[in-house]
Amino acid sequence: MKSKAGQSQGILLFRLTPTQSFAIGTLKIREIVPYTPLTVLPKSHRFVLGAASIRGLTIPVIDMAAAVGYQPLSKEEIPQCFIIITDCQRKTIGFLVRQIERISECSWKDIEAPASNLGRQAFLTGVTRIDDRIVQLLDVELVISLVFPDSETASFPSLTDVQREKLKPLNILLVDDSIVARAQLSGALDRMNIPYHVTANGNDALNIMKSHAKDNAPIDLVVSDIEMPGLDGYELTFEIRNDTQHLGTPYIILHTSLSSEISVSQAHQVGANEALTKFDAGELIQAMLRGAEHKLVNMGDKGY
Numbered sequence: 001m002k003s004k005a006g007q008s009q010g011i012l013l014f015r016l017t018p019t020q021s022f023a024i025g026t027l028k029i030r031e032i033v034p035y036t037p038l039t040v041l042p043k044s045h046r047f048v049l050g051a052a053s054i055r056g057l058t059i060p061v062i063d064m065a066a067a068v069g070y071q072p073l074s075k076e077e078i079p080q081c082f083i084i085i086t087d088c089q090r091k092t093i094g095f096l097v098r099q100i101e102r103i104s105e106c107s108w109k110d111i112e113a114p115a116s117n118l119g120r121q122a123f124l125t126g127v128t129r130i131d132d133r134i135v136q137l138l139d140v141e142l143v144i145s146l147v148f149p150d151s152e153t154a155s156f157p158s159l160t161d162v163q164r165e166k167l168k169p170l171n172i173l174l175v176d177d178s179i180v181a182r183a184q185l186s187g188a189l190d191r192m193n194i195p196y197h198v199t200a201n202g203n204d205a206l207n208i209m210k211s212h213a214k215d216n217a218p219i220d221l222v223v224s225d226i227e228m229p230g231l232d233g234y235e236l237t238f239e240i241r242n243d244t245q246h247l248g249t250p251y252i253i254l255h256t257s258l259s260s261e262i263s264v265s266q267a268h269q270v271g272a273n274e275a276l277t278k279f280d281a282g283e284l285i286q287a288m289l290r291g292a293e294h295k296l297v298n299m300g301d302k303g304y
Helices: 004-008 140-147 161-167 179-191 202-214 233-241 261-269 281-301
Strands: 010-015 021-025 029-034 048-054 057-063 082-088 091-097 099-105 124-130 133-138 172-175 197-199 221-225 251-256 274-277
Touching (some): 010 082, 048 082, 082 140, 161 281, 172 179, 172 202, 202 221, 202 233, 251 261, 251 281, 274 281
Parallel strands (some): 172 197
Antiparallel strands (some): 010 021, 029 082, 048 057
Protein backbone atom coordinates (compact mmCIF):
# COMPACT_ATOMS: atom_id res chain seq x y z
CA MET A 1 0.00 0.00 0.00
CA LYS A 2 1.32 3.42 -0.92
CA SER A 3 1.38 5.82 2.01
CA LYS A 4 -1.30 8.47 1.89
CA ALA A 5 1.20 10.78 3.59
CA GLY A 6 3.57 10.32 0.68
CA GLN A 7 0.85 11.22 -1.81
CA SER A 8 0.15 14.59 -0.26
CA GLN A 9 3.41 15.81 1.26
CA GLY A 10 6.65 17.09 -0.17
CA ILE A 11 9.46 18.88 1.60
CA LEU A 12 10.41 22.55 1.45
CA LEU A 13 14.13 23.07 0.92
CA PHE A 14 15.77 26.16 2.37
CA ARG A 15 19.15 27.47 3.54
CA LEU A 16 20.22 28.38 7.05
CA THR A 17 23.85 28.74 5.97
CA PRO A 18 25.29 29.60 2.54
CA THR A 19 26.08 25.95 1.81
CA GLN A 20 23.76 23.65 3.79
CA SER A 21 20.24 22.63 2.80
CA PHE A 22 17.54 21.94 5.34
CA ALA A 23 13.91 20.96 4.98
CA ILE A 24 10.55 20.62 6.68
CA GLY A 25 7.44 18.79 5.52
CA THR A 26 5.10 20.94 3.42
CA LEU A 27 2.04 19.96 5.42
CA LYS A 28 3.43 21.95 8.33
CA ILE A 29 3.58 25.11 6.20
CA ARG A 30 0.79 27.67 5.88
CA GLU A 31 2.64 30.04 3.56
CA ILE A 32 5.99 31.62 2.74
CA VAL A 33 6.35 35.40 2.67
CA PRO A 34 9.23 37.81 2.08
CA TYR A 35 10.59 39.53 5.17
CA THR A 36 8.21 42.06 6.64
CA PRO A 37 9.12 44.55 9.39
CA LEU A 38 8.83 43.04 12.85
CA THR A 39 7.55 44.47 16.10
CA VAL A 40 9.79 43.76 19.09
CA LEU A 41 8.17 41.53 21.72
CA PRO A 42 9.27 42.52 25.24
CA LYS A 43 10.70 39.72 27.39
CA SER A 44 10.60 37.26 24.51
CA HIS A 45 13.05 34.38 23.98
CA ARG A 46 16.42 35.43 22.56
CA PHE A 47 15.70 33.56 19.30
CA VAL A 48 12.45 35.49 18.72
CA LEU A 49 13.25 38.43 16.45
CA GLY A 50 9.81 40.00 16.87
CA ALA A 51 6.26 39.65 15.62
CA ALA A 52 4.96 39.99 12.08
CA SER A 53 1.44 41.12 11.22
CA ILE A 54 0.27 38.87 8.40
CA ARG A 55 -3.34 38.60 7.20
CA GLY A 56 -4.66 39.93 10.46
CA LEU A 57 -2.57 37.60 12.62
CA THR A 58 0.28 38.60 14.92
CA ILE A 59 2.89 35.88 14.44
CA PRO A 60 6.13 35.49 16.43
CA VAL A 61 9.14 35.06 14.16
CA ILE A 62 12.13 32.93 15.13
CA ASP A 63 15.65 33.11 13.73
CA MET A 64 15.79 29.44 12.79
CA ALA A 65 19.53 29.38 12.14
CA ALA A 66 20.28 30.73 15.62
CA ALA A 67 17.71 28.41 17.21
CA VAL A 68 19.41 25.28 15.88
CA GLY A 69 22.96 26.44 16.61
CA TYR A 70 24.17 28.21 13.47
CA GLN A 71 25.29 31.79 12.84
CA PRO A 72 22.43 34.17 13.67
CA LEU A 73 21.10 36.41 10.94
CA SER A 74 22.80 39.81 10.73
CA LYS A 75 20.82 43.05 10.56
CA GLU A 76 22.17 43.59 7.04
CA GLU A 77 20.88 40.28 5.62
CA ILE A 78 17.52 40.11 7.43
CA PRO A 79 15.65 42.28 4.84
CA GLN A 80 16.56 39.75 2.10
CA CYS A 81 15.30 36.76 4.09
CA PHE A 82 12.00 34.87 3.98
CA ILE A 83 9.51 33.87 6.65
CA ILE A 84 8.19 30.31 6.65
CA ILE A 85 4.86 30.40 8.49
CA THR A 86 4.11 27.05 10.09
CA ASP A 87 1.01 25.56 11.65
CA CYS A 88 2.40 23.09 14.12
CA GLN A 89 1.58 21.91 17.64
CA ARG A 90 -1.46 24.21 17.66
CA LYS A 91 0.78 27.23 17.23
CA THR A 92 1.25 29.56 14.27
CA ILE A 93 4.96 30.40 14.20
CA GLY A 94 7.18 32.12 11.65
CA PHE A 95 10.75 30.98 10.94
CA LEU A 96 13.11 33.44 9.28
CA VAL A 97 15.53 31.66 6.90
CA ARG A 98 18.33 32.92 4.68
CA GLN A 99 17.06 31.49 1.41
CA ILE A 100 14.13 29.49 0.03
CA GLU A 101 15.18 26.89 -2.52
CA ARG A 102 12.16 24.91 -3.70
CA ILE A 103 9.57 22.31 -2.85
CA SER A 104 10.67 18.78 -3.71
CA GLU A 105 8.66 15.60 -3.91
CA CYS A 106 10.03 13.12 -1.40
CA SER A 107 9.15 9.63 -0.28
CA TRP A 108 9.41 9.38 3.49
CA LYS A 109 10.88 5.91 2.92
CA ASP A 110 13.98 7.61 1.48
CA ILE A 111 14.60 9.62 4.65
CA GLU A 112 17.12 8.01 6.96
CA ALA A 113 17.88 8.55 10.62
CA PRO A 114 20.59 11.22 11.08
CA ALA A 115 24.14 9.90 11.32
CA SER A 116 25.86 10.42 14.65
CA ASN A 117 28.76 12.33 13.06
CA LEU A 118 26.60 15.10 11.58
CA GLY A 119 26.45 17.12 14.77
CA ARG A 120 23.48 19.11 16.08
CA GLN A 121 21.45 15.97 15.44
CA ALA A 122 19.14 16.77 18.35
CA PHE A 123 17.36 19.10 15.92
CA LEU A 124 17.14 16.56 13.10
CA THR A 125 14.52 13.91 12.46
CA GLY A 126 16.11 12.59 9.29
CA VAL A 127 18.52 13.00 6.39
CA THR A 128 17.99 12.42 2.68
CA ARG A 129 19.66 13.19 -0.65
CA ILE A 130 18.16 15.43 -3.31
CA ASP A 131 20.10 16.22 -6.49
CA ASP A 132 23.13 14.52 -4.91
CA ARG A 133 23.07 16.94 -1.98
CA ILE A 134 22.52 16.03 1.65
CA VAL A 135 19.32 17.58 3.00
CA GLN A 136 18.67 17.61 6.74
CA LEU A 137 15.07 17.42 7.92
CA LEU A 138 14.59 19.67 10.94
CA ASP A 139 12.65 18.76 14.06
CA VAL A 140 10.32 21.78 14.11
CA GLU A 141 8.55 20.49 17.23
CA LEU A 142 11.81 20.55 19.17
CA VAL A 143 12.60 24.11 18.12
CA ILE A 144 9.11 25.29 19.07
CA SER A 145 9.22 23.50 22.41
CA LEU A 146 12.54 25.17 23.30
CA VAL A 147 11.35 28.66 22.45
CA PHE A 148 7.78 28.25 23.68
CA PRO A 149 7.87 25.55 26.37
CA ASP A 150 4.52 24.07 27.33
CA SER A 151 3.18 24.67 30.79
CA GLU A 152 3.44 21.99 33.46
CA THR A 153 -0.35 21.64 33.46
CA ALA A 154 -0.58 21.08 29.71
CA SER A 155 2.17 18.46 29.68
CA PHE A 156 1.09 16.47 32.72
CA PRO A 157 -2.62 15.84 33.17
CA SER A 158 -3.98 14.22 36.31
CA LEU A 159 -5.65 10.82 36.51
CA THR A 160 -8.00 9.36 39.05
CA ASP A 161 -6.95 6.12 40.70
CA VAL A 162 -9.64 4.30 38.72
CA GLN A 163 -8.37 5.69 35.42
CA ARG A 164 -4.77 4.85 36.28
CA GLU A 165 -5.68 1.26 37.08
CA LYS A 166 -7.40 0.96 33.71
CA LEU A 167 -4.23 1.99 31.90
CA LYS A 168 -1.63 0.15 33.99
CA PRO A 169 -2.42 -3.37 32.72
CA LEU A 170 -2.09 -2.28 29.08
CA ASN A 171 1.02 -3.11 27.09
CA ILE A 172 1.62 0.35 25.58
CA LEU A 173 3.97 1.23 22.71
CA LEU A 174 4.94 4.84 21.89
CA VAL A 175 6.39 5.57 18.43
CA ASP A 176 7.78 8.97 17.43
CA ASP A 177 10.87 10.18 15.59
CA SER A 178 10.87 13.55 17.36
CA ILE A 179 12.99 13.76 20.51
CA VAL A 180 10.69 16.34 22.08
CA ALA A 181 7.53 14.38 21.31
CA ARG A 182 9.01 11.21 22.82
CA ALA A 183 10.02 13.18 25.90
CA GLN A 184 6.53 14.68 26.23
CA LEU A 185 4.77 11.35 25.82
CA SER A 186 7.16 9.52 28.12
CA GLY A 187 7.08 12.32 30.68
CA ALA A 188 3.30 12.32 30.86
CA LEU A 189 3.15 8.56 31.42
CA ASP A 190 6.11 8.52 33.83
CA ARG A 191 4.43 11.18 35.94
CA MET A 192 1.34 8.97 36.21
CA ASN A 193 3.35 5.77 36.82
CA ILE A 194 2.05 4.12 33.64
CA PRO A 195 4.49 1.57 32.12
CA TYR A 196 5.23 1.66 28.38
CA HIS A 197 7.71 0.84 25.62
CA VAL A 198 9.08 3.53 23.30
CA THR A 199 10.87 3.62 19.94
CA ALA A 200 11.79 6.23 17.33
CA ASN A 201 10.58 4.58 14.12
CA GLY A 202 7.93 2.37 12.57
CA ASN A 203 10.18 -0.52 11.60
CA ASP A 204 11.43 -0.95 15.15
CA ALA A 205 7.84 -0.69 16.36
CA LEU A 206 6.85 -3.66 14.20
CA ASN A 207 9.78 -5.69 15.50
CA ILE A 208 8.87 -4.86 19.10
CA MET A 209 5.27 -5.89 18.48
CA LYS A 210 6.29 -9.17 16.85
CA SER A 211 8.62 -9.97 19.75
CA HIS A 212 5.94 -9.28 22.36
CA ALA A 213 3.34 -11.28 20.46
CA LYS A 214 5.76 -14.20 20.25
CA ASP A 215 6.14 -14.04 24.03
CA ASN A 216 2.33 -14.07 24.43
CA ALA A 217 2.36 -10.47 25.64
CA PRO A 218 0.97 -8.60 22.62
CA ILE A 219 0.91 -4.82 22.46
CA ASP A 220 -2.54 -3.53 23.44
CA LEU A 221 -2.19 0.14 22.59
CA VAL A 222 -0.05 1.89 19.97
CA VAL A 223 0.46 5.67 20.09
CA SER A 224 2.31 6.72 16.95
CA ASP A 225 3.34 9.86 15.11
CA ILE A 226 2.13 10.11 11.51
CA GLU A 227 5.17 11.78 9.95
CA MET A 228 8.21 9.54 10.37
CA PRO A 229 11.17 8.59 8.15
CA GLY A 230 11.08 5.03 6.85
CA LEU A 231 7.76 3.49 7.85
CA ASP A 232 5.37 6.35 8.61
CA GLY A 233 2.36 6.19 10.91
CA TYR A 234 -0.11 5.43 8.13
CA GLU A 235 2.02 2.56 6.85
CA LEU A 236 2.68 1.25 10.34
CA THR A 237 -1.08 1.14 10.98
CA PHE A 238 -1.68 -0.64 7.68
CA GLU A 239 1.02 -3.23 8.43
CA ILE A 240 -0.50 -3.91 11.87
CA ARG A 241 -4.02 -4.27 10.50
CA ASN A 242 -2.73 -6.47 7.69
CA ASP A 243 -1.05 -8.96 10.07
CA THR A 244 -3.45 -9.52 12.94
CA GLN A 245 -2.31 -13.14 13.16
CA HIS A 246 1.12 -12.08 14.42
CA LEU A 247 0.46 -8.58 15.78
CA GLY A 248 -3.02 -8.86 17.24
CA THR A 249 -5.55 -6.04 17.14
CA PRO A 250 -4.16 -3.20 19.26
CA TYR A 251 -5.99 0.07 19.71
CA ILE A 252 -4.12 2.53 17.49
CA ILE A 253 -3.90 6.26 18.17
CA LEU A 254 -2.11 8.32 15.53
CA HIS A 255 -1.05 11.84 16.40
CA THR A 256 0.39 14.61 14.28
CA SER A 257 1.80 18.10 14.69
CA LEU A 258 -0.22 19.11 11.64
CA SER A 259 -3.42 21.02 12.29
CA SER A 260 -5.25 19.25 9.50
CA GLU A 261 -8.55 17.41 9.19
CA ILE A 262 -7.04 15.61 6.20
CA SER A 263 -4.53 13.81 8.43
CA VAL A 264 -7.33 12.65 10.72
CA SER A 265 -9.40 11.37 7.79
CA GLN A 266 -6.47 9.47 6.31
CA ALA A 267 -5.63 7.94 9.67
CA HIS A 268 -9.11 6.44 9.92
CA GLN A 269 -8.90 5.16 6.35
CA VAL A 270 -5.84 3.01 7.11
CA GLY A 271 -7.41 1.54 10.24
CA ALA A 272 -6.43 3.78 13.15
CA ASN A 273 -8.96 3.97 15.95
CA GLU A 274 -8.24 7.64 16.62
CA ALA A 275 -6.19 10.55 15.30
CA LEU A 276 -5.14 13.56 17.38
CA THR A 277 -3.26 16.81 16.87
CA LYS A 278 -0.24 16.71 19.18
CA PHE A 279 0.66 17.66 21.77
CA ASP A 280 -2.15 17.82 24.29
CA ALA A 281 -1.42 15.25 26.95
CA GLY A 282 -4.93 15.52 28.36
CA GLU A 283 -6.54 14.63 25.03
CA LEU A 284 -4.04 11.84 24.52
CA ILE A 285 -4.72 10.29 27.91
CA GLN A 286 -8.47 10.43 27.27
CA ALA A 287 -7.90 8.62 23.97
CA MET A 288 -5.79 6.00 25.75
CA LEU A 289 -8.59 5.51 28.30
CA ARG A 290 -10.98 4.90 25.41
CA GLY A 291 -8.48 2.29 24.20
CA ALA A 292 -8.57 0.63 27.62
CA GLU A 293 -12.39 0.55 27.52
CA HIS A 294 -12.22 -0.89 24.01
CA LYS A 295 -10.03 -3.73 25.24
CA LEU A 296 -12.38 -4.48 28.14
CA VAL A 297 -15.36 -4.62 25.78
CA ASN A 298 -13.52 -6.96 23.42
CA MET A 299 -12.51 -9.23 26.30
CA GLY A 300 -16.13 -9.33 27.41
CA ASP A 301 -17.29 -10.20 23.92
CA LYS A 302 -14.82 -13.09 23.90
CA GLY A 303 -16.04 -14.36 27.26
CA TYR A 304 -12.96 -13.49 29.35
